[in-house]
Amino acid sequence: MIVAIFHDRKSLVHVSALKGAMEACFGSHGLRTVEQGYLHVPQNGETLDAARLLGHLQQVSGARPALWMVDRELEYPGIGRVFGCSSEHAALLSAAVADPQMLIREALHETGHLLGLDHCRKHCVMKLTSYEEREERPRSLCAECAARLEAGRGR
Ligand SMILES: [Zn+2]
Ligand SMILES: [Zn+2]
Numbered sequence: 386m387i388v389a390i391f392h393d394r395k396s397l398v399h400v401s402a403l404k405g406a407m408e409a410c411f412g413s414h415g416l417r418t419v420e421q422g423y424l425h426v427p428q429n430g431e432t433l434d435a436a437r438l439l440g441h442l443q444q445v446s447g448a449r450p451a452l453w454m455v456d457r458e459l460e461y462p463g464i465g466r467v468f469g470c471s472s473e474h475a476a477l478l479s480a481a482v483a484d485p486q487m488l489i490r491e492a493l494h495e496t497g498h499l500l501g502l503d504h505c506r507k508h509c510v511m512k513l514t515s516y517e518e519r520e521e522r523p524r525s526l527c528a529e530c531a532a533r534l535e536a537g538r539g540r
Contacts, residue, residue: 388416391422391445396454403478414538433460436462439475450499452477497510509530
């Protein structure tokens with residue numbers, strides 16, 4: 386699977402780190418990334434409506450899997466503040482976090498969703514974590530999720 390990476394103006398600085406981390410974690414499972422460049426955010430304000438942006442990204446990228454990094458806070462209607470979120474083929478990531486390691490972990494989690502993984506209870510990048518637990522998520526897949534990706538590859 387090829388995932389297209391989009392960014393807004395300020396989040397450009399994180400693109401190469403993101404690309405490297407995504408390929409380090411998922412490359413052995415067939416993931417490649419392609420830098421798609423700048424994508425204008427069609428919303429104003431400090432906080433962005435994540436659901437609307439996901440729809441916009443999906444429209445821009447069509448059925449191709451894509452991840453879009455924006456340098457503002459994201460709020461998902463009915464959920465509240467999120468660092469990242471995804472729909473079937475599109476994922477969003479907020480670069481408005483203080484810690485770049487946190488950004489990477491979130492990116493890997495959303496990439497896992499793009500590859501079809503659900504949440505996992507093990508010590509795993511696919512673990513669902515609350516805001517308080519966000520530091521506890523590792524940057525790698527557990528053996529079960531890795532096996533699930535391998536099983537789905539031939540499809
Ligand atoms: Zn998730
Ligand atoms: Zn797992």
